[in-house]
Amino acid sequence: MDTVSAAVIAKAHTWPAETVMLGMHHVMNATDYDNNNATFAAWNFQRNGTTDEEVEFSGFETVAVVIAAIGIAGFLSNGAVVLLFLKFRQLRTPFNMLLLNMSVADLLVSVCGNTLSFASAVRHRWLWGRPGCVWYGFANHLFGLVSLISLAVISYERYRMVVKPKGPGSSYLTYNKVGLAIIFIYLYCLLWTTLPIVGWSSYQLEGPKISCSVAWEEHSLSNTSYIVAIFIMCLLLPLLIIIYSYCRLWYKVKKFRRYFQDLLCCGRRLFDASASVNTCNTSAMPRHSPVFQKPDSDQYNGIQKSSEPQMKTTGQNATYRQWIEMQTIAVVVKADDVNNGEVKT
Structure with a gap:
């Protein structure tokens, strides 16, 4: 029996019987795939020294239904957009490539993220271990930021086309410029999403332990500084660009x-x-x-x-x-x- 299981048994007299059984079930499953990470295993039944509030099985099933609905809707809608671009060549204008990039990012969120969390919700626990948690948090964080930054770039390009046009028959955008813009978007988002992997904050289980994200709940200096940084650079800045662009466009x-x-x-x-x-x-x-x-x-x-x-x-x-x-x-x-x-x- 490992250290984590021994700690659970030592504290069992302070917990309700049903909590002990649920906790031991999670410990055995957690240590099976991650014996070297006691902290991650313990998160299946304990957080910050206190027991988690139990989530009723009906609650897990409700979450699973919601995740499935969101995933299917996102997959079908964004998949339809991609198919339209593949079928109709006239849609593949430089500006529309930005829309395609945003749809692909949203499609990947449905494929890479919703599938893992849905399966975990059905089984009432996280199924994919520590590597799966890091991948889930990284992929959702990356493609979500790509979609948001693409939306900011689209709003700014619309603003330039209408408010500051170059002239008849000309455009700011070319295929080369769009390609460079998409590369910049992914590099910018990769910069912020790889930082938790290399040590600035981390990707951890969240909520009812069926999904992973940045460690929002840990109030350390590393986590707090990273959250403030991404809030300013990856949320507030794109939001200000979108508001400014569409306000100027509306006025024009x-x-x-x-x-x-x-x-x-x-x-x-x-x-x-x-x-x-x-x-x-x-x-x-x-x-x-x-x-x-x-x-x-x-x-x-x-x-x-x-x-x-x-x-x-x-x-x-x-x-x-x-x-x-x-x-x-x-x-x-x-x-x-x-x-x-x-x-x-």
Whole structure:
């Protein structure tokens, strides 16, 4: 009998009978696969010198059902995205490669993480030993961070495409740049997820002992400093990038919405002499806007301003629509398209 089992028997008189039986069952299973790690074996029945609260078997089964539902949903949805990219070549644009990278990371979480925790929940204990615990914690930590950092990169690229476009028919992203971005994402995430393996914090069992993660519950200097570091660099920083990018994007879209509303109004003024000047708000429009330029035959291919209110006639309506299309194209060319910077008319 090893040291851990002897310690359990020595303390058995202080525990309820059912707890002793459950604890001994876990000790025997734990020491079978990890005799050299007494701490890890003891976690199956004891933590911080006190017995764990017993989890009813119905509770384990409920957890197993939830894990299975999340795993199946994640596998099917992200697997469908990957299949669509494989089937339709036109989807494989540089920008969409970032979306594919995020879907692959989420798919790997379902495959590498949910399967192990589901099996452990069904058996009411961790089945995979200390190496399996480290792998589970590392894989879930890595692919979860990859998904989050990819989301931050996607939001920033959308912000650049709309708010700071390069020009018509051009894009910030190329396949080479996307490849470098994905490599950077994985290297950045690998840096933070391998640190617990080499000694800064560690991966340990958590909760009802059917999954592993960073040692959140241990209040040592190593664990506390690592948790603070990943909170700032791997959660707070990406979150701030996402918030900043989408706030700027929302403001730009709101500004262009008001711009197009004024464009339609002022275009009607140019072609309808009876339109009221007060119906148009030009104060918010940029002074270099083409709305302030009267259309002439050279610039708009023969489109002339009407001196009489003829907006109800078919010809004048067509002329008005052509003029609006001219202004819309000018604005879209300036703003660039959200989809990879390509202008679509």
